Amino acid sequence: MKDIKVAILGMGTVGGGIYQLIEKEQKNIEHKENIHLEVKKTLALNYAVDVPDSKKAKDIDEIINDPEITIVAEVMGGLKPSKEFIIKALEAGKTVVSANKDMISQNWPDLEAAAKRGNAGFYFEAAVGGGIPILRALNDSMQANSIDRIYGIVNGTTNYILTKMDDEGRDFDDVLKEAQELGYAEANPTSDVEGYDARYKLSILASMAFHARVPVDKIYCEGITKITKLDIEIGRELGYVVKLLAIGKKDENGEIEVRVHPTMIPKDHALASIKGSFNAIFINGSAVGEMMWYGKGAGDFPTASALVSDMIYSVGAPNPRYVTFENSYDANQVKFNDNWLTEYFVRTNVLDKPGVLAKIAGILGKHDVSIESVIQKGAKKGEQSAPLILVTHKAHEKDLQKAIEEIKELDAVVNVPSCIRVEK
Numbered sequence: 001m002k003d004i005k006v007a008i009l010g011m012g013t014v015g016g017g018i019y020q021l022i023e024k025e026q027k028n029i030e031h032k033e034n035i036h037l038e039v040k041k042t043l044a045l046n047y048a049v050d051v052p053d054s055k056k057a058k059d060i061d062e063i064i065n066d067p068e069i070t071i072v073a074e075v076m077g078g079l080k081p082s083k084e085f086i087i088k089a090l091e092a093g094k095t096v097v098s099a100n101k102d103m104i105s106q107n108w109p110d111l112e113a114a115a116k117r118g119n120a121g122f123y124f125e126a127a128v129g130g131g132i133p134i135l136r137a138l139n140d141s142m143q144a145n146s147i148d149r150i151y152g153i154v155n156g157t158t159n160y161i162l163t164k165m166d167d168e169g170r171d172f173d174d175v176l177k178e179a180q181e182l183g184y185a186e187a188n189p190t191s192d193v194e195g196y197d198a199r200y201k202l203s204i205l206a207s208m209a210f211h212a213r214v215p216v217d218k219i220y221c222e223g224i225t226k227i228t229k230l231d232i233e234i235g236r237e238l239g240y241v242v243k244l245l246a247i248g249k250k251d252e253n254g255e256i257e258v259r260v261h262p263t264m265i266p267k268d269h270a271l272a273s274i275k276g277s278f279n280a281i282f283i284n285g286s287a288v289g290e291m292m293w294y295g296k297g298a299g300d301f302p303t304a305s306a307l308v309s310d311m312i313y314s315v316g317a318p319n320p321r322y323v324t325f326e327n328s329y330d331a332n333q334v335k336f337n338d339n340w341l342t343e344y345f346v347r348t349n350v351l352d353k354p355g356v357l358a359k360i361a362g363i364l365g366k367h368d369v370s371i372e373s374v375i376q377k378g379a380k381k382g383e384q385s386a387p388l389i390l391v392t393h394k395a396h397e398k399d400l401q402k403a404i405e406e407i408k409e410l411d412a413v414v415n416v417p418s419c420i421r422v423e424k
């Protein structure tokens, strides 16, 4: 039996989950894996679960300088001091497992270099899709494929909010509070609702899937804060469901398109039925075709499941494994496409004046955007303007944005509250 001593940095939702999961599954892990995992030390400001004082380290050095501790789980979140702690642990030759997508996606080269210096393993399955083993699948089961498409629901908080707004007609703020109480949201939930969390995850996922570093700042990002119950209702009337999607595409010339934004998808699309805090990742591989992974993307035990599994994997791995783009054939010459082609759902509020639709259609036409369908709603009592919704055929992003700027200038147009991309 291999006796493995572990330290946990951060004892909030996920740290508490790791601590309890190791206790709960210890016998099972011993039986199946011949490994005895023991949490020897923890480092935290506040503790979500009870931990004896003997297991509380006074500082990071107590952990780094303990030769018995061979695995460090970083689940503090944020950039500081997590990066510094991870680098110290890697340089000391300790395996690091982490769920910190913010820090990993923004610091790949430094982490890779530290792992190399310490000849240490660095694993982060929990950083994308919570408990879903998507990174392992990409690394260990899909090597024979070139991947050209990724569609993911990778943020549990926003999927929970959109689901509750759609199914129960509830308000955004009210559901966000609930997602925070359930431990799904980040310490600062702006990261969830503005799409940053999904962007960090897409950076990791697309980098691994496309074998090329996809920096966070190359990813277009828009969150769900502008999505209203009206968009969801009208979307439903048109046969669509609104989801926050992380989308990655790579074309035959190696050009990469990466974006995170609210997206209307047909209600019979495989991702439309993903509800609550569940995540799903859909990938197209050249050999295997379309595949989808589905599971809990957030919460204490689902996330701990991935972290503890990384610990076990590292113990059995023949060599320490860490992320590297050394073998990525196109890592330094990637071209990013920010003028993608897609359909759009555009909601405007217009005054009841003759010819307004013709003027809007004229502007769209001038920018090569053609209309697929139009819905006009009656004005609400006491209001002068009424919603006019247009669904376009496929158009280029930049053309559409230029057209919207011009449409906003029309006298009869009060505002354009929503422009939601449509993927079929």
Ligand SMILES: NC(=O)C1=CN([C@@H]2O[C@H](COP(=O)(O)OP(=O)(O)OC[C@H]3O[C@@H](n4cnc5c(N)ncnc54)[C@H](OP(=O)(O)O)[C@@H]3O)[C@@H](O)[C@H]2O)C=CC1
Residues within 6 Å of the ligand: 009, 010, 011, 012, 013, 014, 015, 043, 044, 045, 046, 047, 048, 074, 075, 076, 077, 078, 080, 081, 099, 100, 101, 102, 126, 127, 130, 183, 184, 185, 186, 187, 297, 298, 299, 300, 303
């Ligand atoms: N929650 C989830 O479902 C998921 C989370 N993650 C990631 O896992 C990580 C942890 O998330 P989560 O558990 O939800 O976050 P929490 O905020 O619940 O827990 C973070 C813990 O780290 C502690 N901490 C922060 N800074 C320090 C420090 N300098 N020294 C010691 N302790 C510190 C916090 O203490 P204090 O409370 O005092 O701030 C807290 O106990 C994040 O990177 C997150 O993005 C990934 C997937 C899912």
Ligand SMILES: N[C@@H](CC=O)C(=O)O
Residues within 6 Å of the ligand: 127, 129, 130, 154, 155, 156, 157, 158, 184, 185, 186, 192, 197, 297, 298, 299
């Ligand atoms: N806040 C995140 C937690 C997991 O990464 C989410 O809601 O998905």
